[in-house]
Amino acid sequence: MNLILLGPPGAGKGTQAKRIEEARGLVQLSTGDMLRAAVKAGTEVGMKAKAVMEAGELVSDDIVIGIISDRVDEPDCADGFILDGFPRTVAQAEALDTLLTEKGKTMDVVIEMQVEDDPLVGRITGRSTCAKCGEGYHDEFKKPKVEGVCDKCGHTEFSRRADDNEETVRSRLSAYHAQTAPLIGYYGEKGTLKSIDGMAAIDDVTAQINAVLDAV
Ligand code: ADP
Ligand code: ADP
Ligand code: ZN
Numbered sequence: 001m002n003l004i005l006l007g008p009p010g011a012g013k014g015t016q017a018k019r020i021e022e023a024r025g026l027v028q029l030s031t032g033d034m035l036r037a038a039v040k041a042g043t044e045v046g047m048k049a050k051a052v053m054e055a056g057e058l059v060s061d062d063i064v065i066g067i068i069s070d071r072v073d074e075p076d077c078a079d080g081f082i083l084d085g086f087p088r089t090v091a092q093a094e095a096l097d098t099l100l101t102e103k104g105k106t107m108d109v110v111i112e113m114q115v116e117d118d119p120l121v122g123r124i125t126g127r128s129t130c131a132k133c134g135e136g137y138h139d140e141f142k143k144p145k146v147e148g149v150c151d152k153c154g155h156t157e158f159s160r161r162a163d164d165n166e167e168t169v170r171s172r173l174s175a176y177h178a179q180t181a182p183l184i185g186y187y188g189e190k191g192t193l194k195s196i197d198g199m200a201a202i203d204d205v206t207a208q209i210n211a212v213l214d215a216v
Contacts, residue, residue: 001026001216002105004083006183007113008176009169010120010127011198012205015136016113017084019206024213027076031064031086034071036161053163056171058088058179065095072103088180093187109216110187111209113198117173124169131157142202 001024005013017028035053038046045067049059068086071077087093100107126139132155137144144151150158163172187193196208 001080001108001213002083002100003080003108003213003216004087004110004187005113006110006180006187007115007198008117008120008180009172010123011113011115012123012202013084013113015142015202016205016209017082018136020082020209020213023210024080026080026082028082028084029068029071029077029086030084031067031088032084034067035059035064054168056163056168056175058175061089061091061095064088065092065099068096069099072099072105087183088175090182090186093183107192109194109212110183110192111212112184112187112193112195113205114195115198119199120173121166121169124164125166127164128158128160130155131159 003020003026005011005017007013014028014030014032017030020026021028035046035049039050039053040046045063048063052059064086068083072081083096087096096107123138123141126141128137128139129135130137130150130153133150133153135150135152136142137158148156150156163169184193194212196205196212198205200208
């Protein structure tokens with residue numbers, strides 16, 4: 001099964017994608033993670049993307065379409081993948097349709113995580129991840145069981161993203177409303193859209209997603 005998690009920054013896409021990955025053996029494909037890796041490695045793509053990401057704007061369609069097109073060809077994607085943070089523009093969605101058709105694949109369901117803007121700022125400014133295993137945390141909503149120690153791997157260093165500050169979050173939310181929200185209509189018309197309440201607690205959101213996926 002292939003699916004898209006659609007929602008603004010902080011909606012919970014990454015958190016839920018990791019849970020679906022573990023429970024169902026699907027691969028999480030996060031364009032944000034891939035771009036951050038490219039920035040860190042100093043590749044050509046990374047050098048083009050760095051300033052744009054720091055400003056909270058979208059990197060060019062060509063770059064992310066190329067990344068995704070190559071990535072879904074990898075053998076680990078054969079049994080299914082979760083797109084997290086892609087597509088983010090109608091042009092990306094159209095390119096995705098074309099490339100999936102060319103590769104003989106389909107998009108089975110698009111899950112829209114409905115959230116309000118204001119609480120997202122607090123979700124993002126409180127976000128951290130384990131520097132070793134990448135498990136996601138939140139200062140208030142998802143603290144490690146033992147303070148300062150990753151639940152998953154026991155590591156004691158956590159990292160925060162350079163763009164997870166209030167000012168950049170506001171730009172990212174504007175980019176979402178202007179460029180990404182039209183995808184709700186795009187997939188609504190195709191009939192693959194399912195909407196869930198992303199303001200619920202993390203476990204409740206997982207339960208809603210499971211109900212959607214079980215019905216596919
Ligand atoms: P996205 O990938 O959509 O940007 P994340 O999954 O990284 O969002 O979640 C953003 C932050 O909010 C993280 O710190 C995460 O722990 C927290 N979070 C995720 N889902 C919820 C939720 N349903 N309620 C409260 N906090 C949440
Ligand atoms: P979040 O879900 O918290 O908004 P991501 O990790 O998905 O963050 O994305 C971080 C940044 O990477 C975005 O603000 C944007 O600059 C860039 N980015 C990620 N995915 C895309 C995409 N599909 N198209 C354009 N830019 C992207
Ligand atoms: Zn860890």
